[in-house]
Amino acid sequence: MNTELLWGETETRDGAAVFGPHGVSAASRTRPGTSSGVYLIRSGDEALLVDTGRRTAPEYPTGVLDTICDVIDERDVRLRYVVQTHFHYDHVGNTQHLKDRYGATVLCHAQDRPVIEDPTILASTEYIESMGGDPATIAAELTLDDPSDITASKALVREHWNHPVEVDRTVEDGDTVTLGELELRVLHTPGHTPGHLSVYNPSSNSLYLADVMYWPTPLHPYPMGNVAEQIASVEKCLTLEADSLFSGHGLPRFGADAVEDYLRELLLRGRQLEERILVLLSRHGELTIPDLHAETFVIKERYDYANDGWFANSMNCIHAHLRRLLEAKEVRRVERENGTVAWEVTEDGQRPAEETGVEGAYERTKTLADIPRT
Numbered sequence: 540m541n542t543e544l545l546w547g548e549t550e551t552r553d554g555a556a557v558f559g560p561h562g563v564s565a566a567s568r569t570r571p572g573t574s575s576g577v578y579l580i581r582s583g584d585e586a587l588l589v590d591t592g593r594r595t596a597p598e599y600p601t602g603v604l605d606t607i608c609d610v611i612d613e614r615d616v617r618l619r620y621v622v623q624t625h626f627h628y629d630h631v632g633n634t635q636h637l638k639d640r641y642g643a644t645v646l647c648h649a650q651d652r653p654v655i656e657d658p659t660i661l662a663s664t665e666y667i668e669s670m671g672g673d674p675a676t677i678a679a680e681l682t683l684d685d686p687s688d689i690t691a692s693k694a695l696v697r698e699h700w701n702h703p704v705e706v707d708r709t710v711e712d713g714d715t716v717t718l719g720e721l722e723l724r725v726l727h728t729p730g731h732t733p734g735h736l737s738v739y740n741p742s743s744n745s746l747y748l749a750d751v752m753y754w755p756t757p758l759h760p761y762p763m764g765n766v767a768e769q770i771a772s773v774e775k776c777l778t779l780e781a782d783s784l785f786s787g788h789g790l791p792r793f794g795a796d797a798v799e800d801y802l803r804e805l806l807l808r809g810r811q812l813e814e815r816i817l818v819l820l821s822r823h824g825e826l827t828i829p830d831l832h833a834e835t836f837v838i839k840e841r842y843d844y845a846n847d848g849w850f851a852n853s854m855n856c857i858h859a860h861l862r863r864l865l866e867a868k869e870v871r872r873v874e875r876e877n878g879t880v881a882w883e884v885t886e887d888g889q890r891p892a893e894e895t896g897v898e899g900a901y902e903r904t905k906t907l908a909d910i911p912r913t
Contacts, residue, residue, distance in 0.1 A: 582719025651734030730769025
């Protein structure tokens with residue numbers, strides 16, 4: 540029996556939340572589904588939405604758009620703003636519908652605005668070039684045959700990014716949005732995307748951080764995905780010492796300790812990935828990104844959607860982290876005769892033999908058995 544999914548609302552101190560699931564395989568994009576969390580912040584008879592979820596479509600479990608409209612209508616509030624945290628389809632899908640229905644003002648960061656307004660540029664190298672990236676170099680580093688291979692397919696854009704949005708105004712880090720008696724702070728939290736935004740309500744000490752914590756991240760190749768910026772974004776969130784946290788997917792965190800622990804987890808994951816990369820390069824010598832991917836994202840389907848055997852999100856994550864290690868002079872590029880690029884560890888990144896040696900559980904058990912017991 541396949542029960543129809545329901546989209547439920549939950550009361551919060553600021554207003555209401557409609558939590559958004561994230562499928563963990565290509566098939567689960569539609570069931571159980573992928574949609575961002577949608578958060579309503581209310582002050583008096585005025586309201587603001589943080590993201591709008593994925594647009595309801597015939598093949599997608601219905602209800603998220605209806606639920607959002609019910610949340611607004613039942614509270615009899617004027618929807619003044621929609622803060623678009625970033626350009627991913629599961630966060631923007633309902634925005635234009637809500638803008639048209641309620642007359643809301645749509646806000647986003649300037650760096651994500653081009654894709655929000657015209658998602659078709661994701662099927663070309665235009666946006667990558669606008670961020671300062673060289674498509675040919677990125678393709679070689681990912682061992683792809685053609686620069687066009689690093690873009691989203693036209694079919695993918697048609698299927699998922701098929702609801703462009705008219706943005707009214709861009710906002711920057713530190714800007715405030717006045718909502719009734721509230722002064723909400725906008726945070727520029729790039730890494731996941733170049734123009735990623737989060738929203739902070741000082742009145743309730745609540746942080747709406749969207750996909751800052753999504754893993755794997757960055758899920759775009761460098762420079763669209765930037766690890767140094769991602770780290771800075773998490774550290775910026777930590778300085779707020781928020782005691783309520785609402786993420787782009789999944790359940791909220793309450794209590795300062797729980798919020799801090801959640802934020803530090805992403806820093807730990809990033810460090811562990813980079814340490815694993817350095818251990819592998821120290822152990823085996825030069826390796827390509829697909830080589831490294833096989834030993835870093837072992838359980839691949841849990842973190843990525845395969846497209847003809849290519850796991851773009853996690854491959855791009857490795858690329859972005861390698862670029863940070865390159866800047867730190869812990870790895871170097873090796874250009875091969877076939878035009879692809881491999882990576883090798885430098886003296887600064889070399890890990891000692893005791894960290895790179897291969898020893899399985901059987902060997903460790905034998906070693907422990909030989910230790911005299913007292």
